[in-house]
Amino acid sequence: MVKRSRIIYVYMEGGGDSQNLHTELRQGMRAFLEKAGLKGMLPKVFACGRRDDAYRDFKQAIKANKNDEIPFLLVDSECAVAKEHENKPWDHLKQRDHWDKPDDATDEQCHLMVQCMESWFLADPEALEKFYDQGFNKNHIPAQGQNVEKIEKEQVYKTLEMATRNCKTKGEYGKGKHSFKLLGLIDPEKVKTASDWAKRFFDKLKTTLS
8 A cells, every 4th residue: 555645734814705716825825835945745725714714624624633634724913923922823823813722733733924914925025016017116115124024914904005006007906806916926035034934834834744
């Protein structure tokens, strides 16, 4: 009998109730992870819609306890993560969302986009400029290399709105309209430089799959 190799299943927040957006999210995340050096050992990404649904699906996967599957949870932190919760994402989610860590789950299986997925976009202003082209105002985007985790979630959205409000072709940033296309375009190395939690996610993927 041929032994099946283990694979990571990432239960990711995003896509709402739209199957089209779920597909776009999976495609964007796949491109993002391939550029991060995971081509050939890509995790399987599930677009779960609402964050509560991602947590529910992750819990079900943990409970199923399949030997060839390693469930990961990936959700927005929604706010800054306290220093005492560094590398302890379940503590953050317990405090903010009242989520309990499932039995048999570990902190290494839980990952946060701090403070939201759009924070990652701000780490690569060149990709944003290339995507939006005419009318894009790069001056509204923080300088490359800045710690994007310190930017409040509402300010992240406001920054993208201000930078794209005069774009002629794509129009102003829209979460469903542009977000997952941008995810597939940004540079993972720039994201890791600007976000310690993003680096943690990539590092855990690689060590688990190696």
